[in-house]
Amino acid sequence: MALEELYRDVILDHYRNPRHRQPLEAPDRRAEGVNPLCGDEVTVELKMEGDRVVDVAVHGQGCSISQSSGSMMSEAIKGKTRAEIEAIAAKFHSMMTAEDETAAGLDPSRPGAVLGDLEALQGVRRYPVRIKCAALPWTTLEEALGPAG
Amino acid sequence: MPLLDTTAIRADFPVFEDRGLHFLDSAASSQKPRQVIEAMADFAAHGYANVNRGAYRLSVSATERYEAVRDKVAAFLGAGSSDEIVFVRGATTGINLLAHGWGSLRLRPDDRIIVTEMEHHANLVPWQMLARRTGARLEFIPLGEDHRLDLSGLDRLIDEDTKIVAVTGMSNVLGTIPPLDVILAAAREVGAFSIVDGAQLVPHQPVDVSTLGADALVFSAHKMCGPTGIGVLWARPERLEELEPIEYGGDMISTVTRYTATWAPIPQRFEAGTPPIIEAIGLGAAIDYVEKIGRQAIADHDTELTRYALDALGDVPELRIHGPVDTESRGGVISFTMADIHPHDLATILDQHGVAVRAGHHCAKPLLEILEVPATARASFYLYNTTEDIDALVEALRDAGEIFGVI
Numbered sequence: 257m258a259l260e261e262l263y264r265d266v267i268l269d270h271y272r273n274p275r276h277r278q279p280l281e282a283p284d285r286r287a288e289g290v291n292p293l294c295g296d297e298v299t300v301e302l303k304m305e306g307d308r309v310v311d312v313a314v315h316g317q318g319c320s321i322s323q324s325s326g327s328m329m330s331e332a333i334k335g336k337t338r339a340e341i342e343a344i345a346a347k348f349h350s351m352m353t354a355e356d357e358t359a360a361g362l363d364p365s366r367p368g369a370v371l372g373d374l375e376a377l378q379g380v381r382r383y384p385v386r387i388k389c390a391a392l393p394w395t396t397l398e399e400a401l402g403p404a405g
Numbered sequence: 406m407p408l409l410d411t412t413a414i415r416a417d418f419p420v421f422e423d424r425g426l427h428f429l430d431s432a433a434s435s436q437k438p439r440q441v442i443e444a445m446a447d448f449a450a451h452g453y454a455n456v457n458r459g460a461y462r463l464s465v466s467a468t469e470r471y472e473a474v475r476d477k478v479a480a481f482l483g484a485g486s487s488d489e490i491v492f493v494r495g496a497t498t499g500i501n502l503l504a505h506g507w508g509s510l511r512l513r514p515d516d517r518i519i520v521t522e523m524e525h526h527a528n529l530v531p532w533q534m535l536a537r538r539t540g541a542r543l544e545f546i547p548l549g550e551d552h553r554l555d556l557s558g559l560d561r562l563i564d565e566d567t568k569i570v571a572v573t574g575m576s577n578v579l580g581t582i583p584p585l586d587v588i589l590a591a592a593r594e595v596g597a598f599s600i601v602d603g604a605q606l607v608p609h610q611p612v613d614v615s616t617l618g619a620d621a622l623v624f625s626a627h628k629m630c631g632p633t634g635i636g637v638l639w640a641r642p643e644r645l646e647e648l649e650p651i652e653y654g655g656d657m658i659s660t661v662t663r664y665t666a667t668w669a670p671i672p673q674r675f676e677a678g679t680p681p682i683i684e685a686i687g688l689g690a691a692i693d694y695v696e697k698i699g700r701q702a703i704a705d706h707d708t709e710l711t712r713y714a715l716d717a718l719g720d721v722p723e724l725r726i727h728g729p730v731d732t733e734s735r736g737g738v739i740s741f742t743m744a745d746i747h748p749h750d751l752a753t754i755l756d757q758h759g760v761a762v763r764a765g766h767h768c769a770k771p772l773l774e775i776l777e778v779p780a781t782a783r784a785s786f787y788l789y790n791t792t793e794d795i796d797a798l799v800e801a802l803r804d805a806g807e808i809f810g811v812i
Contacts, residue, residue: 264808268808293765293766294747294748294765295779295780296747318747319747319749319750320747320750320809321749321750383756385749386749
């Protein structure tokens, strides 16, 4: 329960004080995502240097899960290469769909050790309809990055 | 008005063995009492065979029991005859049958189809598609400021060109019960086919088709303590005569040659294929259950809980109710939002308190556009709900307000 509360506080912190919310002046990549079921909206903007995301903005409106997920994502991907980002996204995806923490590749004894704040979203697994909310910034990011080339 | 004896009623519903469950989502689908579950299980175990044409005793008795449910539904609705009762998969299927089997053949360009601004998608999208197929125009009876229908323009809306008037018996979002008598009378005056979507109304209020004034009524068993997969279309005999089958196959034919077929009598001609037999037995048991408690008593119970909930919710800071805030012409469905907390966040926190509510657009997106919210949370009541359920809702809402820092 204490852990759940910790997770809740992390989610609410990102929801109330989203990181990297300020739109970029001249983004190299940009994509908008919507979840038509609940009206969640997320815009992802990227500044690239070669294969590396050197700056990022995530803004939108919607529930605490979609918006905090976007904020956490922005922290997790800034400064990373496409390959690194794809690895994080894969870990995030398996966390959201796994049976339990161990299956998700997380370390139950050390919360946050693998995916940082993003691990706070793992409780969403219990609410399948809301996994889409958590995933929205990630699918939007994928679209912004476009196919590898 | 007295509340029902919910202690006894809840003992009939195995799901409430979970004492921590505050189930406030009956408008989506109701829970099932032991009586319904056991009737279906017993029939499946000992009474089951396919219906119609059976030359052996088990099939004959299964057919008799299946048809006895048709009689029971006819009595339940006040229909003149069991032949006016068509078993369908649910209210949605019933409306689609009318749109295809009547509307597609009879509507012409510039004919009018009238619905209200508070329809469920089930009583909206079939008419949109009918309008597209035929060139007819779809028009809306508007919602007023008070979350009730604004009938001031009804004379202009329902005119000689109006061929279909399809209206909900009770809004699944607002709880509003429209003045059906006025709308149906206007439809009758111009000879339009009038249809009541009874999905929310029939499980909660006495409905008698002999005085309702509609040409057709649909409802689903699963919102009325019965199983999924079966519902009812009632229609006046002359309207059923005008209706063409839209599904063809076994059970709905009279004679078949290599290239031609003739139809079975009404209502069998609308029931192609093996029907939901076990579900029909469940529907019969559900009617028995609801009738034993009494539909007026259920309606009164809903009203009392709604009154209690409107009071209690009115004291929750930052809470906004989307719907009439009194119990006049209103059922036990309350939609709400709290400050800028997303309804999905609300529903998740409520779930952590054991309070089950629905959040989203409730299959009524055009209505939510009028309300200017992308989604609402919705609590709905039925015969097993108690004031304790509402107290739990209110406490959970206060917790949500504190977590999100809005109260």
